[in-house]
Amino acid sequence: MPKNPAIKSVLIIGSGPIIIGQACEFDYSGSQSIRSLKEEGIEVTLINSNPATIMTDPSLADNVYLKPLTTKSIIEILEQHPNIDAVLPTMGGQTALNLCIEAQDKGIWDDYNVTLIGVDINAINITEDREQFRKLMLDIGVGQAPSTTATSFLKGKEIAQEYGFPLVIRPSFTLGGYGASIVYDKNDFDELLSRGLEASPIHEVIIDKALLGWKEYELELLRDQNDNVVIICTIENMDPMGIHTGDSITVAPAMTLSDKTFQKMRDMAIHMMRSIGDFAGGCNVQFAVSPDENEDIIAIEINPRVSRSSALASKATGYPIAKIATKLAIGYHLDELENQITKNTSALFEPTLDYVIVKIPRWNFDKFEGSDRTLGLQMKSVGEVMGIGRSFQEALHKATQSLEIKRNGIGADGKGEKDYDKIIEKLKNPSWDRVFVIYDAIQIGMPLSRIHELTKIDMWFLKQYEELHFLEKEISSYSLESLPKDLLLEAKQKGYGDRQIAHMLDCYESEVYKKREELNINRVYKLVDTCAAEFKAQTPYYYSTFENNRIIDGVASAENESIVSNKKKIIVLGSGPNRIGQGIEFDYCCVHGVLAAKEAGYETIMINCNPETVSTDFDTADKLYFEPVFWEHIYDIIQYEKPEGVIVQLGGQTALKLAEKLDKYGIKIIGTSFEALDLAEDRGRFSNLLEELNISFPKFGTATTADEALAVADELDFPILVRPSYVLGGQGMKIVINKEELETHVVDLLQKIPNNVLLLDHYLDGAIEAESDSICDGEDVYTIGIMEHIEPCGVHSGDSNATLPAFNIGEFVMQQIKDHTAKIAKALKTVGLINIQFAIKDDTVYIIEANPRASRTVPFIAKAYGEPYVNFATKVMLGDKKVKDFTFKPQLKGFAIKQPVFSFNKFPNVDKKLGPEMKSTGESILFIDSLKDDQFYELYSRRKMYLNK
Numbered sequence: 001m002p003k004n005p006a007i008k009s010v011l012i013i014g015s016g017p018i019i020i021g022q023a024c025e026f027d028y029s030g031s032q033s034i035r036s037l038k039e040e041g042i043e044v045t046l047i048n049s050n051p052a053t054i055m056t057d058p059s060l061a062d063n064v065y066l067k068p069l070t071t072k073s074i075i076e077i078l079e080q081h082p083n084i085d086a087v088l089p090t091m092g093g094q095t096a097l098n099l100c101i102e103a104q105d106k107g108i109w110d111d112y113n114v115t116l117i118g119v120d121i122n123a124i125n126i127t128e129d130r131e132q133f134r135k136l137m138l139d140i141g142v143g144q145a146p147s148t149t150a151t152s153f154l155k156g157k158e159i160a161q162e163y164g165f166p167l168v169i170r171p172s173f174t175l176g177g178y179g180a181s182i183v184y185d186k187n188d189f190d191e192l193l194s195r196g197l198e199a200s201p202i203h204e205v206i207i208d209k210a211l212l213g214w215k216e217y218e219l220e221l222l223r224d225q226n227d228n229v230v231i232i233c234t235i236e237n238m239d240p241m242g243i244h245t246g247d248s249i250t251v252a253p254a255m256t257l258s259d260k261t262f263q264k265m266r267d268m269a270i271h272m273m274r275s276i277g278d279f280a281g282g283c284n285v286q287f288a289v290s291p292d293e294n295e296d297i298i299a300i301e302i303n304p305r306v307s308r309s310s311a312l313a314s315k316a317t318g319y320p321i322a323k324i325a326t327k328l329a330i331g332y333h334l335d336e337l338e339n340q341i342t343k344n345t346s347a348l349f350e351p352t353l354d355y356v357i358v359k360i361p362r363w364n365f366d367k368f369e370g371s372d373r374t375l376g377l378q379m380k381s382v383g384e385v386m387g388i389g390r391s392f393q394e395a396l397h398k399a400t401q402s403l404e405i406k407r408n409g410i411g412a413d414g415k416g417e418k419d420y421d422k423i424i425e426k427l428k429n430p431s432w433d434r435v436f437v438i439y440d441a442i443q444i445g446m447p448l449s450r451i452h453e454l455t456k457i458d459m460w461f462l463k464q465y466e467e468l469h470f471l472e473k474e475i476s477s478y479s480l481e482s483l484p485k486d487l488l489l490e491a492k493q494k495g496y497g498d499r500q501i502a503h504m505l506d507c508y509e510s511e512v513y514k515k516r517e518e519l520n521i522n523r524v525y526k527l528v529d530t531c532a533a534e535f536k537a538q539t540p541y542y543y544s545t546f547e548n549n550r551i552i553d554g555v556a557s558a559e560n561e562s563i564v565s566n567k568k569k570i571i572v573l574g575s576g577p578n579r580i581g582q583g584i585e586f587d588y589c590c591v592h593g594v595l596a597a598k599e600a601g602y603e604t605i606m607i608n609c610n611p612e613t614v615s616t617d618f619d620t621a622d623k624l625y626f627e628p629v630f631w632e633h634i635y636d637i638i639q640y641e642k643p644e645g646v647i648v649q650l651g652g653q654t655a656l657k658l659a660e661k662l663d664k665y666g667i668k669i670i671g672t673s674f675e676a677l678d679l680a681e682d683r684g685r686f687s688n689l690l691e692e693l694n695i696s697f698p699k700f701g702t703a704t705t706a707d708e709a710l711a712v713a714d715e716l717d718f719p720i721l722v723r724p725s726y727v728l729g730g731q732g733m734k735i736v737i738n739k740e741e742l743e744t745h746v747v748d749l750l751q752k753i754p755n756n757v758l759l760l761d762h763y764l765d766g767a768i769e770a771e772s773d774s775i776c777d778g779e780d781v782y783t784i785g786i787m788e789h790i791e792p793c794g795v796h797s798g799d800s801n802a803t804l805p806a807f808n809i810g811e812f813v814m815q816q817i818k819d820h821t822a823k824i825a826k827a828l829k830t831v832g833l834i835n836i837q838f839a840i841k842d843d844t845v846y847i848i849e850a851n852p853r854a855s856r857t858v859p860f861i862a863k864a865y866g867e868p869y870v871n872f873a874t875k876v877m878l879g880d881k882k883v884k885d886f887t888f889k890p891q892l893k894g895f896a897i898k899q900p901v902f903s904f905n906k907f908p909n910v911d912k913k914l915g916p917e918m919k920s921t922g923e924s925i926l927f928i929d930s931l932k933d934d935q936f937y938e939l940y941s942r943r944k945m946y947l948n949k
Contacts, residue, residue, distance in 0.1 A: 003040055004331035010037055011077065011087045011114070013096035014048025014055055016069045017901035018922030021178060021246065021379045022093045024584040025311035025612040027053040029322035030091040032617070034060045036326035045081055047073055048092070051863040051898065051925035052585035052856070054614045057592075058866060066863060066925045069095060071103050078112040088329055090118040090281055090305035091322060097124050097305060098173065098201070118329035123277030123304040128173045130206035133301070140275045142268055143298040145288070147208040156193045159207045160186070166210040168377065169193060171200035177244040178905065180377035182210055195908070211298065213456035214241040214288040217254060219269045220313040221283045222325055222347075224333045229270045230350050232321055233313035234262065239375075240456040241288050243430055246308055246379040250359045251392060252316045256458045261295040272302050282306050282325035291456070308384075308612070312359055315386060315611040315626065317351035318528040318541055318618060355526070355543065358395040359386045359611065362403055362577035363432040366731075367919050371907040375430040380906055382921060383578030386611040388528065388543035388626055389495055392464050397495025400435065402609035402628035404576050404654060407436065410465070412472050412500035416440040427454040438462065442469045468494060476504045480511055485519045492521055492546040498632050513632075521546060523636045525562035528618070528626065541618040542625050544633065562623070562640070567603040569643040570670065570878070573655035574608025574615050576629045581731065581798065581918045586652040587613040589854040589870050593650040594621045596874035605641055607634055608651075629654050631661050638667055645670040647877060648677075649832050649853035650870070656681075656853055657726070671832035671877030672852045680828060680850050681726050683759030690847055693823050697847045698761040698839070709746045712760045713739060719763040721794075721916060724749055724756045730796040733916035735763050764846060767793035767839040770806060772821045773858050775873045776830040780883040781822040784869050784890075785861035786814070787898070790943045791914070793839045793848075798856055798918040801939050802898040804864050807931055809840065816845040824850050832877040833858060833870075860898045863925060865890035894929040897936070 012033060015026035030046070031054050037044045038060075046061040049068050056064050063081065067073040078084060087109065089100035097119075103109055104121050126132045131149035138144060146163065150156035160167060160183075169192055171179040179199020181192045196205040216237040223229045236254035237245060254262065269285040284307040286300040310321045324347050327337055337347035361381030365373045371380075387398030397409040407413060417423055417433075417440040426437045434455070441451050448462045471494060475487055483505065491501055498512040505512070516522065525542040542562045572593050575586035591614050594604045606621035609628050618624055623641075627633040629651070638646065645668035648655040656677060663674035679685050684702040691697075698721075701712030713720060722745055724732045732749050736742045746758060769789040775782050788806035789797065806814065817838055825834045828850065835855035837848040854870065862869045867890060875881040900920035904912045928936050 002332065002336065003327075007042060007085050007117070007330050009043040009045065009081065009084045009086075010117070010330075011045045011047070011084050012061070013069070013087065013089045013092045013099055014046060014050065015092040015095045016049050017924045018050065018052075018578070018584060019901060020382055020903035020906045020921055022095060023308070023383065023578055023612055024053065024587060025308045026091060026093045026306075027055045027584060027587075028311050028612055028614050028617065029306040030055040031060060031614050032320055032322040033088065033091045033326040036323045037330070040327075040330065042330065043083070045077060045084060047077060049924040050922065051860045052583065052588055052923060053859075054588050054591050056863060057588070059868070066927065068924070068926075069099050071099070071106055071108060074099070074103050074108060078108070078114065082112070084112070084114055086115045086117045088118045088326065089116070090325065090329070093305070093307075094174075097128070100124070118279065118281040118325065119304045120277045120279045123279055126276050127302050127304055129202075129204070130170060130172045131204070134206065136275060137272070137299050140271060142272060143296065145208040145211050145298055147206050149204060149206050150193075150197075151204050153193060153197065156197070156205065156207060160189055160193075163207065163209050165189075166212060168208040168210050169196040169205050170208065170377070171196045172204040172206070173201050174199050177246070177378040180244075182242055182376055211241045211288050214290055214298070215256070215458060216241050216245065216248070216300070217257065217265065217287045217289060218245060218250070218309050219265065219285045219287070220310050220321060221269055221273055221285065222321065222328060222334065223273055223280060223283070224328045225280045225331065226333045227274070228334045228348060229273065230334060230348060231266055231269065232319050232351055233317050235309060235313065238457060238461050239430065240291070242377070243375045244377050244379040245286065247361050247375045247381050249361075249435055250309075250312070251395075252313070252357045253353050255392060256460045257289070258295060261289065261297065265289075265297055268297060268299065272299060276302060276304060279304070280328040280331075282310055282321055284309050291458070312384075312386065312611045315616055316357040317353065318539065319351045320618075355388055355390055355528075356392050356395045357386055357388050358392065358399040359384050360399045360403060360435060362579055364580045365432060367580045367917065368907045368910045371910050373432060375432065378906060382580055384611065385577045385609045385628075386626070387495075387609070387628070390545045391494065392461075393468055394493060394495035394545065396464075397497070398609075398628055401497055401630045401633075402576060404629075408497050408499040408503070409495065410436060410468060411439040411443065412496065412503050414503060416443060418444060420444065424454065427451060430455075438465050439469065442466055472504055475501065478505065480505045480507045480515060483515070485521070488516065488519065489521050489546060489548070492516070497630070520549065523640075524560040525625070525640070527561045539618045540623040542623070544625070544627055544636065564641055565603060568601070569605055569641055570597045570602040571605045571607060571638065571641065571643045571646045572597070572621070573634065573646060573648055573651045573658060574606060574610065574613070574629055575651040576608065576654040577610055578612065580921060582652040582654065583856075583922065584613070585856050585859045586650065586854065587615050588859045589650040590615045591620055592868065592870035593647055593874045596871040597647075597878060598622070599871075600875055600878050600880040602644070602878070605637070605643065607637060629658070631658060634658060635661075635665065644668065647671065647874070649877070650874070652854075672828070672830050676828040676830065676852055680852050682757065683723060683725050683849075684757060686850065687759075689827060690824075693827055695820050695823065695847055696844055698764055700759055700761045703746065703758045703760060704755070705750070706743050706746045709742055709758065709760060710739060713742055716760060716762045719765060721761040721763040722746065722749070723759045723761065723916070724753050725759065726756070730798070730917040733796070735794060735916060764793055764839045764841050767841040767846070768808070769793040769795075769797065769800065769837065769839055769848070770809065770817060771797055771802070771835060771837045771857065772817060773833065773835050773855055773861055773869075774821055774825055775832070775869065775876055775883055776825040776834055777876045777883045778826070778829055778831050781825045782883050782886075782888060783818060783821055784867070784888075785857070785865065786817055787857060787861075790897075790939050792943065794916060795914045796916055796918040797837055799900050799914045799920050801900065802857065802860070804861060804892070804896045804898070807895065810843075813840055813843055813845055820845060820847060825852075828852050833873045857898065860896070860923070860925060864892050864896035866892075894927060895931070895936070897926040897928065897939070899924050899926055
């Protein structure tokens with residue numbers, strides 16, 4: 001059946017600001033969904049309060065409402081658009097589903113004659129209410145862990161007495177495992193039960209007998225109105241039950257599941273999806289499997305929406321789940337839709353993988369001092385990376401190389417843990433770095449049986465690690481000259497980086513690279529094609545690997561599926577995994593950069609490793625290389641594709657950090673030169689430039705040791721702001737008020753970031769903070785926005801409420817900001833974007849820092865003023881346009897406020913005070929007509945409340 005002709009206008013509910021447990025995977029899903037509906041000629045209205053995403057870009061939906069996600073906002077939109085026929089809530093995570101239920105309970109959908117598509121209310125209620133879900137599963141014969149529901153503290157105590165410990169507490173209707181916990185000891189039970197009951201909006205928890213050591217799997221399903229069901233992907237968690245799937249290392253396809261159990265699991269998943277309601281769309285089902293020969297299966301939960309895992313599954317298989325789920329929601333059947341990759345098979349065709357993907361989460365515990373770093377049922381990661389390889393080992397290495405935590409892969413980098421007791425502790429209590437510690441344990445001689453006993457990780461995975469250890473040992477017995485070719489090829493096929501091999505051979509990375517070239521051991525690129533090459537794929541979505549050479553027409557070569565064109569090309573470096581300080585706003589910038597370069601006539605090539613993002617959608621750039629944003633991988637792609645140049649200023653610190661290497665190797669950086677980027681990052685040199693320009697800045701000194709820092713402190717007055725160079729999100733920044741604090745912090749910093757140049761500024765207590773974003777072509781400067789922070793100077797700009805335009809800055813000060821911005825942008829020979837931060841005290845404007853790159857605030861300004869600034873800036877970088885070629889017409893009635901959003905509720909014991917180091921995970925945008933607005937008054941009245949050193 002083709003689409004439902006009655007649906008002409010659809011409302012999509014977004015997921016709001018990014019928080020731990022709900023991140024940019026919903027920006028990806030929502031963006032795909034909007035495009036999918038627009039292809040069908042359907043009008044799309046979007047509500048979402050997140051300014052940093054592509055999803056809320058005016059170029060996507062017909063009507064974009066950057067409003068709070070409340071039923072009041074829903075009513076306002078339905079009043080303005082009485083023609084809306086249907087609402088699709090499955091693209092916005094738990095936030096959208098909860099809002100949809102609230103609107104249903106209030107009768108809003110009925111009042112405005114709006115139909116719910118993609119899911120039905122019963123399905124949401126059944127899957128979110130853990131007691132209803134448990135009863136239904138038992139009715140349809142699907143296994144459940146012994147469990148009972150508690151709606152009071154007393155009932156919970158009775159259940160615990162009956163089950164004994166360990167047990168699991170899971171609140172109903174929460175996101176990212178919020179409020180969930182495993183209780184090992186009865187002394188912890190009362191506190192954790194109270195936390196669970198408070199976390200649930202209906203104050204209900206289900207208490208399960210803990211299935212510790214069981215294996216965990218996820219299936220991604222799609223169903224149409226004809227009851228056709230396809231299983232897109234089966235994902236296996238390397239970590240056993242007890243760790244939230246968002247914090248687990250996951251592998252696709254499943255590696256340790258017998259075919260018989262897999263078939264049983266498939267049937268169960270389909271049965272479950274059919275039993276929760278009659279709807280067309282996507283579903284995510286999670287199972288636990290006993291680690292014995294019986295392989296008993298128990299259902300954990302089912303989510304009738306796209307999820308974090310469906311974004312991962314889409315990137316893993318190349319099958320765009322959200323796009324197809326949207327088509328199914330408006331009435332299409334799977335067999336009527338084409339496979340988006342092959343273009344000549346139907347969407348009813350289940351993907352087959354001839355490669356392995358490994359997802360590893362990215363944590364930011366360093367931002368939450370005093371946080372519990374062990375992993376459990378409540379999700380704590382802020383982002384994730386995905387590696388694609390021909391084997392688990394290769395994919396695992398590529399994923400670890402993508403994390404950007406100063407590791408070169410699994411081991412072989414001199415950074416492994418050697419302390420036996422620490423290794424035991426990290427294996428026993430799942431830690432964020434357990435993926436590395438398993439290797440360290442093998443390195444110090446711990447038997448696999450002991451590692452399995454401590455971690456309950458399947459022996460198959462541990463044996464894969466052991467093989468890597470044996471290979472490293474063997475390679476280490478050779479020198480570079482004597483290393484056999486087959487051993488070097490094997491190391492590359494198993495994912496070892498040149499840096500790691502150099503570490504084993506005690507030589508330079510460049511020497512290993514040269515040896516590889518001499519031996520013709522080169523990367524080849526393979527298509528992600530959904531069908532194991534059974535049908536020809538049309539989409540240019542690639543990963544790299546190493547193959548044995550085959551003799552074809554007398555020439556030894558490996559098959560390369562990436563065909564290089566003779567068009568002029570631009571590479572855009574992506575921003576890697578989301579983390580605090582570098583989030584979805586840089587993905588927004590990268591996507592706009594790609595689109596602008598296309599408009600300027602370039603073939604666009606994207607390199608990124610983040611499965612949650614729009615930049616890694618297979619049809620965003622002309623070519624996507626799903627690879628680590630890691631020097632070796634990037635350099636090989638550049639050598640292969642030979643682009644005109646590389647854009648680094650859109651991918652945050654990730655891309656920027658590679659500018660030095662690009663410059664050293666003679667690769668053209670598009671836009672602002674490395675010299676200018678480096679000058680702005682080097683706090684000392686930059687301050688000297690300001691002196692030459694006669695621009696005020698706080699008194700400062702630089703130090704590389706604690707002694708030097710103490711000597712500088714004698715010249716400056718306390719309080720002093722200590723800042724390392726080359727960091728993002730205020731990493732390591734702190735305000736110190738005496739010499740003792742200064743010494744402690746400097747010693748700690750130099751241990752964490754060795755050889756760093758620290759800048760010590762006199763902290764301007766009580767100053768107002770402001771920032772500007774501008775576009776410069778080297779000659780002319782256009783300032784796209786000047787924002788004033790509501791919080792005082794000292795709170796990181798990412799954690800401040802920023803108001804556009806400024807609300808409390810006089811014309812004299814405003815002119816200084818404009819003059820300083822123009823002088824600095826030109827002095828740095830900026831070509832593209834530049835962000836400058838200011839402190840204002842006694843009518844003098846001091847410069848805090850300048851960043852000649854895209855910033856966190858650029859998408860916010862673009863949304864507030866309704867102008868595509870990244871598009872303009874990219875064309876300036878490419879030399880395609882000058883600033884004077886654009887007509888700027890910013891449109892904003894009243895004020896826009898960028899409001900930070902925090903995820904402190906994931907870390908109950910953490911100090912929530914704010915300071916120079918950024919802690920927010922996302923942001924929303926608030927529009928007000930005047931400063932008399934109650935919300936502005938409330939923000940302003942508590943502006944100093946959280947300021948801390």
